[in-house]
Amino acid sequence: MRTAIARLYRRFRSERQSGELGDAALSVLTSLRKHGPLSLTELSDHARVTPGSMSQTVNRLTTGGYAVRTPDPADGRRVLFSPTVEGRRIAAETLERSVGWLDSRLATLTEDERETLARASALMVRIAG
Amino acid sequence: MRTAIARLYRRFRSERQSGELGDAALSVLTSLRKHGPLSLTELSDHARVTPGSMSQTVNRLTTGGYAVRTPDPADGRRVLFSPTVEGRRIAAETLERSVGWLDSRLATLTEDERETLARASALMVRIAG
DNA sequence: TATTGTTATACTCTATAACTATA
DNA sequence: TATAGTTATAGAGTATAACAATA
Numbered sequence: 001m002r003t004a005i006a007r008l009y010r011r012f013r014s015e016r017q018s019g020e021l022g023d024a025a026l027s028v029l030t031s032l033r034k035h036g037p038l039s040l041t042e043l044s045d046h047a048r049v050t051p052g053s054m055s056q057t058v059n060r061l062t063t064g065g066y067a068v069r070t071p072d073p074a075d076g077r078r079v080l081f082s083p084t085v086e087g088r089r090i091a092a093e094t095l096e097r098s099v100g101w102l103d104s105r106l107a108t109l110t111e112d113e114r115e116t117l118a119r120a121s122a123l124m125v126r127i128a129g
Numbered sequence: 130m131r132t133a134i135a136r137l138y139r140r141f142r143s144e145r146q147s148g149e150l151g152d153a154a155l156s157v158l159t160s161l162r163k164h165g166p167l168s169l170t171e172l173s174d175h176a177r178v179t180p181g182s183m184s185q186t187v188n189r190l191t192t193g194g195y196a197v198r199t200p201d202p203a204d205g206r207r208v209l210f211s212p213t214v215e216g217r218r219i220a221a222e223t224l225e226r227s228v229g230w231l232d233s234r235l236a237t238l239t240e241d242e243r244e245t246l247a248r249a250s251a252l253m254v255r256i257a258g
Numbered sequence: 259t260a261t262t263g264t265t266a267t268a269c270t271c272t273a274t275a276a277c278t279a280t281a
Numbered sequence: 282t283a284t285a286g287t288t289a290t291a292g293a294g295t296a297t298a299a300c301a302a303t304a
Contacts, residue, residue: 001246002141002227004253009138010177011257012131022270040286048139053272055287060270077280077285098131105256113252117130120249123242124133127234128140151293169263182295184264189293206262206303261304270295281284 005124015101016094021066024049024057026094029066029083033091037080039072066090134253144230145223150195153178153186155223158195158212162220166209168201195219 013023021029028043038046044054058081061067066087072078083091106114142152150158157172167175173183187210190196195216201207212220235243 001250002231004250004257005134005138005141007257008253009134012134024271041284049271050273051286052274052288057271059287075281075285079286102131102256105258109252109256116245116248117252119242119245121130121133123238123246124137127231127238128133128136129234153294170261178294179296180263181265181297186294188264204262204304208263259304262302263300264302265300266298268296270293272293273291275289277286277288279285279287281282 012098012102016098021060021064021090025060025066026091028054028057028061028081029087029091030095032067032081032083033088037070037082039078039080041078043081061087141227141231145227149193150189150219154189154195155220157183157186157190157210158216158220159224161196161210161212162217166199166211168207168209170207172210190216 016023016026024047027047031043031046032038040051040054040058043058044051047054049057058067058069061081062069065084067081067083070080070082072080106117109117145152145155153176156176160172160175161167169180169183169187172187173180176183178186187196187198190210191198194213196210196212199209199211201209235246238246
């Protein structure tokens with residue numbers, strides 16, 4: 001099981017690389033696209049990473065023109081991050097490619113096997129805690 | 130499913146860190162312990178990493194005293210890597226801790242659920258290709 | 259020529275510690 | 282004081298390119 005997880009994870013990761021942005025940056029971008037403007041703390045909590053690490057990841061996004069910072073009008077300490085048009089485009093493209101690859105793989109399985117994977121996914125999330 | 134894989138993989142990885150060696154180096158060490166002396170090419174193939182990357186990883190192991198290089202008597206180009214006593218100790222300890230953690234988590238599931246995970250593992254390996 | 263391995267360089271990702279600004 | 286965020290520094294992991302040695 002550990003082997004299976006490791007292999008599939010690496011495969012997902014390599015399938016995802018977009019040439020311009022790395023894995024962590026793309027994850028942030030897709031989170032921003034999906035859940036709207038998020039603060040640094042929200043992003044670092046979601047990714048289970050320290051705020052210092054996340055600050056550097058979003059720096060790569062903002063300097064690359066994929067996301068922008070806007071101060072939170074309700075709390076001067078907070079900063080809200082949003083994707084730019086280009087950021088949204090990259091996020092959508094990445095998701096599409098990733099889903100496309102997985103779909104093509106799942107298509108080689110039987111309905112029962114896909115059902116097994118779906119049940120296992122829920123269990124894995126539970127185990128990961 | 131992508132989320133489940135990512136979370137569980139990160140959990141495995143964080144569960145594994147030994148303070149002295151990182152994830153990739155520990156993987157190599159457990160491979161060496163399990164499959165005996167291996168060449169650089171064999172190690173890089175197994176880990177699906179370039180030879181240049183693997184060379185640096187084993188450098189961390191040899192300079193740390195966890196593995197040693199011995200020239201292949203049958204082929205002057207090849208170098209065989211073997212774990213030292215300390216390397217074996219670390220590898221065994223790491224495996225034990227990792228298995229222990231997973232076992233404790235699996236113990237919270239039903240027999241049916243564990244069976245689902247076992248079947249899913251085989252499917253995931255197949256998907257990863 | 260092809261294979262094996264190494265080194266140099268660069269980038270992503272992550273963590274910790276020290277710091278500023280706001281609540 | 283506590284919270285939000287940033288920056289500096291360090292280290293692991295990876296890739297590519299250039300290289301040496303052996304087959």
